[in-house]
Amino acid sequence: MNILIVEDDFLITVQITECLERLGHKVVGSFTNGHDALESLKVQRPDLAFMDIELEGAMDGLQCAGVLKNKYDVASIFVTSHYESDTLGASMDVAPLNFLPKPFEDSNIEAAITLAEAALKKKQPQVAASSDTASLGSFTFNFTHNTLKDDGALVSLSNKETALITLLFKNLSNTVSKEMILTEVYDGSASDDSLRRLVSRTRDKLPTLLITASPKNGYYLHTID
Numbered sequence: 342m343n344i345l346i347v348e349d350d351f352l353i354t355v356q357i358t359e360c361l362e363r364l365g366h367k368v369v370g371s372f373t374n375g376h377d378a379l380e381s382l383k384v385q386r387p388d389l390a391f392m393d394i395e396l397e398g399a400m401d402g403l404q405c406a407g408v409l410k411n412k413y414d415v416a417s418i419f420v421t422s423h424y425e426s427d428t429l430g431a432s433m434d435v436a437p438l439n440f441l442p443k444p445f446e447d448s449n450i451e452a453a454i455t456l457a458e459a460a461l462k463k464k465q466p467q468v469a470a471s472s473d474t475a476s477l478g479s480f481t482f483n484f485t486h487n488t489l490k491d492d493g494a495l496v497s498l499s500n501k502e503t504a505l506i507t508l509l510f511k512n513l514s515n516t517v518s519k520e521m522i523l524t525e526v527y528d529g530s531a532s533d534d535s536l537r538r539l540v541s542r543t544r545d546k547l548p549t550l551l552i553t554a555s556p557k558n559g560y561y562l563h564t565i566d
Contacts, residue, residue, distance in 0.1 A: 342458065345387040346371040347378045347405060348420060349396055353443070357391055357420075360450045374398045375405030382413055386516070386555055389438060389457055392417035403435065410435045414553065414563065416461070418453050475510045477562055480550050482510040491547075501526055502543045509552065509562045518559040 344366050348354045358368045369385050372378040375396055390409055394402040406417040416436060422443035438457040441449060473485045479492045487503055489496045489510075498506065504526040508517055523529055523536060540560065544552055551563050 342366050342388040342454075342461075343369045343385065344454075345369055345378060345381065345390040345415075347373075347375060347390060347396065347402065348393040349373040350393070353393075353420065356447070357450060360447045361454065364451060364454065366454065375400035375402070375408075378405060379408055382409075382415075386413060386558075387415055388461065390415060390417045391441065392419055394419050394421040406435045406437070413555075416457075418457055475513055477510070477513060478549070480547075482506065484511070491550075496546065498543070498546065501539055502546070505539060505543055505552075506547075509560065513562060516555040516559045516561045520559075522559065 344361055346354055346357055346368060348357070348371070354371050358371060361368055369387050370378070370381045372381065373396075375398065378390070390406070392402045392406045392409075396402045396405065402417075402419065402421075406419070409415040409417060416438045418439045418441055419437045420441045420443065438460055439453045441453050474481055474483050476482075481490050482488070483490075484507065487507060489498060489503070489506055505522065508522060508525050519533065519536060523531055523533075526539070527535065540552055540554075552560050553563060554560055
C-alpha cells in the first residue's frame with residue numbers, strides 16, 4: 342500500500358517508515374505538519390495515513406485527518422500518547438482505522454497495518470463474477486449493452502454520460518485521468534470545462550454514485566454508505 346506519515350518526531354517517523362518498507366509497503370511522504378501533508382495529495386493520493394494526533398502548528402492531527410477523510414476519502418491510523426476520553430471521542434468523528442499508542446514496538450505497527458488492510462479491503466468495490474458487468478453498491482453496469490441499473494432499475498443517461506460511466510466502471514478502485522476521459526469521451530477535442538459540465542450533469546442524475554475528483558489527476562467512483 343501507499344502510505345503517508347504525518348509525525349513531528351523524527352525517530353518515530355524513521356521507525357514507522359523502516360517497519361512499513363520491511364513489510365513491503367511504500368511510504369509516499371512523511372511530513373511534520375498537516376499543511377504540507379495535505380499539499381502532497383495534489384501529487385499522489387495515499388491508501389492511508391499514520392497520523393500523529395498531537396501535531397504542532399495551526400492544524401492538529403485530528404483536523405488534518407478530518408480533511409483527509411472528508412475531502413479525499415483517506416483514513417488514518419492515529420499515533421498518540423494521550424488517551425483522554427475527550428481526545429478519543431473527537432477522533433471517532435473521522436473514523437480512524439486504528440490507534441498506535443506511544444511508545445510502541447515494530448510488532449504494534451505490523452498489527453495496526455494488518456488490521457487496516459483488512460478494513461480497507463472490505464470497502465473496495467466488488468466486481469461481479471461475469472466480466473460483462475461490474476457492481477458498486479446498488480449499481481450494476483453492463484458492458485455488453487452499455488447500461489447502468491440502480492437496484493435493478495435502468496438509469497437513463499445520454500451518450501456522453503454513458504461513455505463517462507463506462508470508463509469509470511472499467512477502472513473501479515482507480516483514478517481515471519482527465520486526459521483519458523477527454524480522449525475516450527470527446528476524442529480529445531473538448532476542454533476541461535466541458536468535462537466538468539459533463540461530470541456535474543452525471544452527478545445530478547446519480548446522487549448516490551459519487552464521481553469524486555482526485556486533485557489535478559482525474560475522477561474515481563465510490564458510493565454513499
